[in-house]
Amino acid sequence: MHTQLGRTGLRVSRLALGTVNFGGRVEEPEAHRLMTYALERGINLFDTANTYGWRVYKGYTEEVIGRWLAGSPSRRDQVVLCTKVGDPMGDGVNDRGLSARNIISACEASLRRLGTDHIDLYQMHHVDRTVPWDEIWQAMDQLVAQGKVRYVGSSNFAGWDLAAAQEAARRRNSLGLVSEQCAYNLVTRHPELEIIPAAQAYGLGVLVWSPLHGGLLGGVLDKLRTDSAVKSAQGRAVTALAERRDAVEAYEKLCADHGLDPAVVGMAWTLSRPGVTAAVTGPRTPDHIDGALSALDLSLPESFTARLDELFPPVARGGSAPDCWLS
Template identity: 70%
Template sequence: MSGAGGDGRLHVRLGRTALRVSRVCLGTVNFGGRVAEPEARELMDHALDNGINFVDTANMYGWREYKGYTEEVIGRWLTSRPARRDQVVLATKVGNPMSEGVNEQGLSARHIIAACEASLRRLGTDWIDLYQMHHVDRDASWDEVWQAMEILVQQGKVRYVGSSNFAGWDLAAAQEAARARHFLGVVSEQCLYNLAVRQPELELLPAARAYGVAVLPWSPLHGGLLGGVLRKTAEGRAVKSGQGRAAAALETMRGTIERYEELCAQFGRDPAQVGLAWVMSRPGVTSTVIGPRTTAHIKDALQALDSPLSDEETARIEELFPPVGHGGAAPDAWLT
């Protein structure tokens, strides 16, 4: 096990709850299409063996095969050794379209409850530890959303509710509505947060801290942009980093990324470990969601956790990727 797990620093409370999760969360977005089932099982085994007890998925993951495929892969892994289920904090999501049906998406009470039942079947489990709203639904009132979630919690099918891709004011609105119903409400928020995307520091992170909501950054390396994309491209090893958001960002950030990789080389550290270590050190961050394709990627994440950046390294990195405005929370970040 990683040294972080050995001294107790690997597991922390999920926000204001008493539930303890690993500071590295195994994201499964690559299962199906990029990672075949045998390799996915190996990744989950390796993560669990190294103290990572937090597994995150979504009902629509696996879309390269078909929506729901990834939950099925996880379900077969869990049922192949039933003792695993008690070891794992299992998170999934609801809200993204699952078919062309007009009611097969969003956060209506009908869809939340039906989607939960379908996820439970695919996952082969009786309960979901963290049921996350994949996106805010402007058409669904918070009373409707919370009524559905309360039913699932009362039935024992869901333990906690989380959010993903919310704005700060969405988080506040959701939490105040839950408070009025004497319901626990949102306990975690998954957001896009990394050196290249620091906007959550303005309002989302302050809102999360105020409400005791755990922050779970996804895409901490911005799709591979911060993982040594230029070196990997030169070596013909760029897989994910040559696509999607990483490729789009590289068009405008090439000079910055060149200096970033040079600086990481000066530190004697791998760019991926530097990018992960920075995210993991941010105030309010509970667990960082990684999307590994190999066990080496898991090793990088654990090593980043065990080897935090020094103050000098952090300062030099942030010269390349400065905060928005003057830094800190809005509106002070904008004041002159």
């Protein structure tokens, strides 16, 4: 259920509670119940971002979490709290990106909204190649020295960005990144080429967002037939379904033939992949949390995973670059 985050001594749950649905899809009272439910079941890794809640207003989700944390004095110590910086928070030219100014001011604003004095994992939401790494690490090191940030992570970086970040941190004798959060699932397998190998080489934990590809791997066809699709009826799931309908249909049949829930299979496959520390689940109900938890106990036989590779093949010959495409 719990493992170390990369090369650190921090222990985190193999499932992270994603909060992107809090505000607009999940109202605050239910969000509070979901956080309590998840924590009671051993999920201690809570993931958010300063922009989440944009359906209401940016920063709203952090405020929801902050009010929940304030409801019990023990909650803050039990939770490994993660948020992100970098995406636009306003119309100002400096209200975005990874300048030292924005990193520090955005951190202060997140701390106020979350109602806490520190962030356990402060993640750069996207790489910002317009800012030198010395400036980024100067700002992050300052926040760590002040006790406002415990660890620094990245999200949506390329493999060479991870290397550039770590080598710059090494020159400063800094710990540098401890994790990378990337999209990874049966459909999106490009992290196998360089992102996950780079993370493993530098001792970074890998946190996976969208392990079900926006609901595509969660039984989307059955949900569409029964008019019960919510997230899977929009966004990347709809786009991918138009391109991969035959594979998705065969996937759902394979799961049905084995008496398995497609969502549990998709999550279990992701969690079983080399280098993956945790998968981020974005529940709207307690049942969604229970389903994700059951994936921790599901071991997929080799014949089953071989069939999954046939339906959703890895890039080129499979494996990491450059061997995957060399003849």
